[in-house]
Amino acid sequence: MPSSDTLTPSLDPTVAHLEPVAMEQAHRHLVAKILAELTHERLLAPRPAPGQVDTWLVTTGSGSEYRFRGRVHRLEHWTVDPASIVRTIDGVESAVDALDAVVDLADVLGIPGALLPVYLEEVASTLQAAAWKRTHHRLTSADLVHADLPTVEAAMTEGHPAFIANNGRIGFSLDDFAAYAPETGAPVRLQWTAVRRRLAHLSVGEGWDEASLWAHELDDDLVAGWRELLRGLGEDPDDYLFAPAHPWQWQHKLAITFAPDVARRDIVPLGPGRDDHRAQQSIRTFLNASDPARHYVKTALSIQNMGFLRGLSPHYMRPTPAINDWVAGRVRTDPELQECGFDVLREVAAIGYTGGAYQRLPQPSAHQKMFAALWRESATSRLRDGERAATMASLLH
The missing domain is CATH 3.30.310.280 (TATA-Binding Protein)
Structure with missing residues (x-):
């Protein structure tokens, strides 16, 4: 019964x-x-x-x-x-x-x-x-005129204006959609890892080094706790770099596809960070909602969206800050662009994991683009009094 x-x-x-x-x-x-x-x-x-x-x-x-x-x-x-x-x-x-x-x-x-x-x-x-x-979605155009950047990003309904299947996201479950889709506006805490230094690379742009990057992005006591965790595992903290990952990527790819690397302590899970982030329309780039002056973070995300997997190549990440420095230098020495007040948001740092068997394969594959990230300057950090940030996509929406 x-x-x-x-x-x-x-x-x-x-x-x-x-x-x-x-x-x-x-x-x-x-x-x-x-x-x-x-x-x-x-x-x-x-x-x-x-x-x-x-x-x-x-x-x-x-x-x-x-x-x-x-x-x-x-x-x-x-x-x-x-x-x-x-x-x-x-x-x-x-x-x-x-x-x-x-x-x-x-x-x-x-x-x-x-x-x-x-x-x-x-x-x-x-x-x-x-x-x-x-x-x-219930916000009107009048509401959005005075809204902040995270609110506007979440309120956009169309995504790419011309691409037909612009919200493909093959690999997301309904729970993943609720947790990570830009339109839900849900807070996301990035999964942080320590990666063995000799199996990874960190590139930084002009005006930055490893210490200043961590000081800008992470609280001192959090870093101290991570270093102590590594010591507790019998590892030397100086042998590691810190690398953020999308929570979905950690659960579905890194902890499984890179299970041997985790077991060898080449990748050490440190848990979620403290800051809440919001996914931008590009889905794998996050703005920091807890401290908007901190950098945007772009992560690898191995879901299929708009026709291909949204990975990041560690090898492409290596020269990224230097390329951004060059572009910024050209823009900032151009009289006409400076008269217009035009500038660029540099991608000031990038990290990539190059260890494991996948990177040794001669044929390029999506598996070689599963673990990398970059940091981009936040628009909020560049605002003057009376200004608010908006993406061009939102203005043309």
């Missing part, structure tokens, strides 16, 4: 946003984007609907037809009205569905058959995120 405290069946709250109205809006928005962007790229050639102004037809290789209202702007950019889209198959109206649109246009897209299901998965994930944003 069932017990008296048997739970009443109820909808899982983590998927409450996956409901018909929000999903239909998400489908229509994405299909409008598909039609507009593929036409701009000249993969589609809509023909005018007879006797109708600004109404267009696209017939697909699968036999379906799309009718929609749209306007053509300069440089062949299109605006498509999502509410106007009608899809028919053999003259019978059918649901407007972004995944069906991709299948309808498969011959135009030219995606290999083996990869098409993966692309559909990215499109489905993008729809999931769009439905979440449509059921959770």
Whole structure:
């Protein structure tokens, strides 16, 4: 017999946003984007609907037809009205569905058959995120005019303006989405590790060294505690560098894929840092919410997003600060740019783990890009009185 405290069946709250109205809006928005962007790229050639102004037809290789209202702007950019889209198959109206649109246009897209299901998965994930944003975001444009940078970053609904599957994030669970997606605005504490110095490299830009970097980014007593932890393991703290990792990356990749390295104490987990961070729209770059003057931190994140894994190469990280110094030098000695008040946010430090078997392989792979990070100057640290930071993406949103 069932017990008296048997739970009443109820909808899982983590998927409450996956409901018909929000999903239909998400489908229509994405299909409008598909039609507009593929036409701009000249993969589609809509023909005018007879006797109708600004109404267009696209017939697909699968036999379906799309009718929609749209306007053509300069440089062949299109605006498509999502509410106007009608899809028919053999003259019978059918649901407007972004995944069906991709299948309808498969011959135009030219995606290999083996990869098409993966692309559909990215499109489905993008729809999931769009439905979440449509059921959770409540801030208006008027609210955002006076909001701070983290709030604006979380409130953005579109991501990349032209990329179709711009919220693919293959590898994230629903819990990961809630914890790490930029639109949720959840606080994130980076996972810190100690990596054996001879198996890693730390590059710093002009005006920085290892000591000043840790002093800027980490509390002295926290560093002292980490050094004591290493001594307790029988290791010399001076033989190690500190390296941040995305919490997802630690749980799903580093602690498993690099398990032998952890066992050898080549990588030592130190636990989460003290500062709360917020994911920016690029998903793997964080701003420091606890101390906004501290650097942005960009981490490797081995999820598939917008078509490829978001790793960071330790070898590419090595020259990054020097390249940034060169660019900053050019900008800061250019009279016209200085007159405009233009400057750059330098990537002032980068770290990469080069130990383990993966780095010895001659063929480049995603496994060689799983553990690296960089530090970029914070826009907040450069603000003058009366100024607020905003990304160009948010201004054009």
